Amino acid sequence: MARRERVIRMSVEQPLWRALMAYRLLTMVYAIGLFASAYEQYGRPWVGVAYLAVLVPWTLATLPQVSGGVRCTKRFLTADLTVAVAGILLSPVAGHERAITGGSTLPSIWTAGAVLAWAIKGGWRWAATASALVGVANVIQRGALSRSTAHNVILVCIASIAIGYVVEVARASERTLARALEIQAATRERERLARDIHDSVLQVLAMVQRRGTALGGEAAELGRMAGEQEIALRTLVAGGPAPRPRTPGDDAPGTRVRPVDGPAEPDATGGATRDAAADATGDDTCDLRTLLAPYASGHVTLSEPGTAVSLPAATARELAAAVGAALDNVRRHAGAGAHAWILLEDEPDAVLVTVRDDGPGIPEGRLAQAEGEGRLGVAQSIRGRLRDLGGTAELISVPGQGTEVELNVPKQPAPRGKAGQPR
Template sequence: MDVSLGGLRADATRSDGEVVDLMLPLWRALVVFRVITWGFACFGVWSRWDGIARPSGAVIQLAVMGLWTVIASIGYSRHWGRRNTRLAFADLIVSVGCMYLTLLAQPLIDIRGGASVLTSVWVAGPVLALAISRGRDGGLLGAATVSLALLSLRGVDNASRILSNVQLLLVAGLVVGYAASTMRRATTRLRDAIATESATAERLRLSRSIHDGVLQVLAQVQRRGNAIGGEAVELAALAAEQEVALRTLMATRAATGDRGRIDLCMLLLPLATPRVDVVVPAGQVLVATARATELVAVVKEALSNVSKHAGPGASAWVVVEDLGTEVLLSIRDDGVGTTPDQLDARGHLGVSQSIRGRIADLGGKVTVRTAPGEGTEWEMKVSKT
């Protein structure tokens, strides 16, 4: 996998376009762990052969463990086994069952007297599987289940003997679960980064293709249509709309965010029209998703007021400023303007509820400046979180 943050490459994806799963090394390590620990269990039985009360029961137990090791290993090597946690839970149930199969080889009284549970460290497999698939909570669940099964075999009186085993299981579940959760988040971020890079590259390619051709033609049609007049003015207006739409497409950013935040600029850029300019910073302005949605609704309401009341030839500007922990939105028009009292009376529901009310609900501040013949300017300052 070849990935560089300066420009993520397609090498980070498979030939079918799917992002490489960063969890795959953990699953492969689990398969190796399963096979090796089954070998340890076999060696343990061989080394204790003379001390086993019923050797045939031990052979049956090892055979069941070996068969399940093959099945689980195949499952963890396949996408369906890694994607679905059912296999990990089935692994836990079967592994605990194999622990109790020790009773085929050793009487319970011997086990509580100090005889080994023949599954040995092999039984830690489902703990790791649940930690990988479900994170910390899954690892702790697996460790607690195996520990309770071990305690039931050893007996409460021998709890001190298994304390070290329980501690190792809990630590393994915690550590592997934390690592798996971290890698899963890294996979998500890598996928988003690759999507952003791909979208940006495609947009740049389109920009190079249409900037010197289509946009110039549309601009020429607009100029000539306005100069000719008559029905050509309508054609000029359509050309102007398409030019703005293409420029907006070229400027629109990928819909990426981080931990419940989204780029406010990406949501506002599509609002641009021949009469509305949207000016945003070069970088992303990440805002909590719910807040960003409300801010876009506020801007739409303000632009609707411009369309209804500013006059037929009025233009508007939407400006976004990043103030660090806050974002400043300005919506200004060059329309006929009015007085603050008339503004409240004329657009009672739109101004009071959709604009002032929404911003107040977000804990922000609203300032409006307007005068007859001088247009109207809204200024809203809101926290990003």
């Protein structure tokens, strides 16, 4: 069953909204306490009482609006800022001398919460507009632009604009991260599809091309066309432009078109393995030995533990498919007479499968060249599978001394983003 990637979106600004809710509650309590402590100094305390009678229910009733950016509309922000500015302008009306000489206003520092809401919602430009309106209200309330008034106004402006700018940067980073995660998920899905194509469609095309060439006549033309389609499909899977299809006149009839990396013809061994894997789809775990056993033959020796090697069914199927891809490479590059050995080891924290052959080995730089030409047997069918399983695939080859592929899969899946990378 195909595994679907899920992109998890985050909200970097949500903690700011929660902090703003707490700030509004605390500053509301502070404004009440500040007014109560100076109650006797007000010439018209009933003005302050009336204002606080509006401020308190307004703050409590609008907590849902400041719990997130969706409900915090521009209409609400305008009304909220109006409440703050009204409190500033009513402060001298309440008859408190300090409200004019530089003391706190009726809403006190609650006003900053209204400005911060504008900053979080709309960024630094909205913050600059709201803080400018509050600054004008402070100058009107005190009747002149004193040093202390200018200091307070500039402080609020700079702080709100800075917070608004940080919010904009955080949102841009969030969008970039979400896009990167989407690209990563799409890339992983592309690699998975490339492995499936390599293990099925390309094998069939290679078989048709080979059989058609052997039969000759009209079958040779069919084989030639299958070879061309295989080359085009490999190029497409590798991410490059598809080559131009050749016309019948480009090659003489019966000319053999050699596939770029034609996999071995599917045989009873590979088919039995796929059947065994299909039987394991309904279980949570699977004995890996049952999936590797069909690979044993006169040219393939399998060594395994005497007890079950249990892995999650999906993991076992992918690991067995990687072993099959390694054996395909042995048949394809080492020849039909080459011998291969499969060693299955059940370690405490991981399962280790080693595939070794007595072929001629791989020349240095050949794998990189093959991957560049769209030959994805090692890059996708082996290393790609192991990377998705959180494991590693190490290939050791010395010219003239054969090739060894070591597949290591942890029994516990690695956390997303920490999966092992092929070495």
